[in-house]
Amino acid sequence: MVFHESELEHRVSTVIQARRDVRELHSQFPILPFADDDGVVHDHTFDYYVVFEDGYRVAVAVKHARKRTQILDMFDRIARHDFSHVADDLRLMTEEDATYETFYNAHDILRAREHFDEVEYEITRSIAMRLVGRFRFGELLRDCAHIGARRDAVWQLIDHGHLVPLSPGRISALTWLTVPS
Template identity: 35%
Template sequence: MTMTLKQYLKPNTAVRPPVPSPEWWTPTGRSRGKRHFKFASKASSRGVAIIDDTAVESEARAERKGTLVLRARPDTLRVVEQSPQVEYVDANGVVHPHTFDLTVFRTDGKKIAVDFKPAAMVKRSGIRELHAVLVRQISPRTADQLLVLTERMYTRADLYNAELMHAIAREDFPKDDEIVLKLIRRMKGPASIADLVSRSKLGGYGFNATVRAIAAGHLRMTQRRLIDYSAVVIPAGTEG
């Protein structure tokens, strides 16, 4: 189909002004990790995710996935990769260093030191045995709990939701968020995301604002499932 110049220049109503520009880009915070590595690697998938306006490095795809899943939890305040760094003494009296893959800072003030491992490699890696040694020597001020996280400990829905919240959290539409927050304050019980979007009169932008409300802890899902239009949500702190 041939398009006329007038049709080509017609504003795209699906994209809100102003159009994003690299001139408005704000540098993110530097990684807070205690250990860094080269990103050029043929053996692993290394990269950086911008989480809470801070660069969070990952040495493998499993680390990135696990980090996003843990950050998406409502009881997580923030995360710092490649930390904490500790030393431990083995059975022969030799001192060794160990850097955890992630520290999870929870809303209740507790800190969880996490190591990521593929489920198939946990046994032969000896990571659980190492954690058994570390838990007896690590200071409570460093971590309240040690965790070995594998891909079997979260669902595909958990990962999908985490990646969705991560992607949408970077959008900045405060007026949309305020409209959805007003709807949340008026809620008397559970409601579908589709209903909230309809009442917001924001279309797809209303869906994104609802996802941000879930990520910010204003709403919670009533079931452990995919975040989509048919999902049912309820204001955080409400029974149901």
Template identity: 40%
Template sequence: MRPEHFIKQHMLNRRNGVEVDFSVPETTVWANPTLPPRYGPVLPSLGNRKPSPKSPLNYRGNQPNLDGERMMYFESSVEQKAGRIFRASPDVKELREQWPTVEYVGADGQRHKHTFDYWVRRPNGKRVAIAAKPFEKLVRLGTLRILRQIKRMGIPEYADSISVVTESFANDDDDANAGWILVSREKYNEDEYLAARALVASITGAVRFWDLLRGAPIPGHRRTAIWNLIDEGLLRPLEPGRITDVSLLVSGKN
């Protein structure tokens, strides 16, 4: 964090009554997951194409797939954020990137190929082929026209529907929330989770995220447990957007 950002965050914390303890603990505090982490070989992507590793125009890289074992490539910031949001979403049970590749007849009357950026399977079994690109690029490259043509043609062997995600879906706030959810899944501790669940069981109104950390023996462990509750839908933010220490949370049953 840059010094000016640190100062700004410190002043915002003081204004909101968030008392951060900057003292250095006598011993190192580690995450304490109930199941110890398991590391295995990274399996290759199941995508139909591998983007070039470098580009002067956009992001390139990879992240874990939904199973946490396979590599999943992305070639834009929209793809990167969308992939993380899909991985954290309870509405996605299976995820592939750079797949499927389908043939279609273009406006020129010739046959062309198009590779979708993502493919997801919903809990109800429905399959969705997704193009993930900035809106300006969708329009400029004529991708919307291509997708309409593919939709008219139909691709029942691959998907039940076709969709588009842009920076409106793959935004910074939802990406940050998804990141916290994915980390909390890896660091899940059963005892901390049960303690946090008991703490919020009697909530009838809204409670500030930071207030749920007060009095916790190890605030970091409690924070992970609160995100576990958000992940399960037992807690939800009162307003949409990025969840921070000053966000108001309510029972997911409301």
């Protein structure tokens, strides 16, 4: 179970969960010490702890971009202590990393993963592989028996890298897609 103490944390965790290379995601871990300018030791609880498929471990702090300098200074202070027993890296994620567009795209990918339909996936993949150049997401929704299953199949093809959006931002029925070569 992943916990969110803010709307920004919810967006960040959703974006992280939608990555295909994430093996584990934990909330409110690790807790790492750092010393302030007066030498007083404080603890910082990271918002998320990510373990990737290759074993790489990242402690993630979620803050608004306006706090970047303050958080990066704290990271430098934490790095003065050995934290390699817990994490390989410290990362700051802000609203710039988890925009509403990336959040909604990640949400659609996660929903599509929950509703995997092998037959619809293969039909949609076959149609997409025959299309040349760029085409709109919505073109793959034409003449299908179940538009929800087809939409999920398109999202799954995007998730698996078989379809690529040609521009950043929110993916919709009007988004231009292509099949990577």
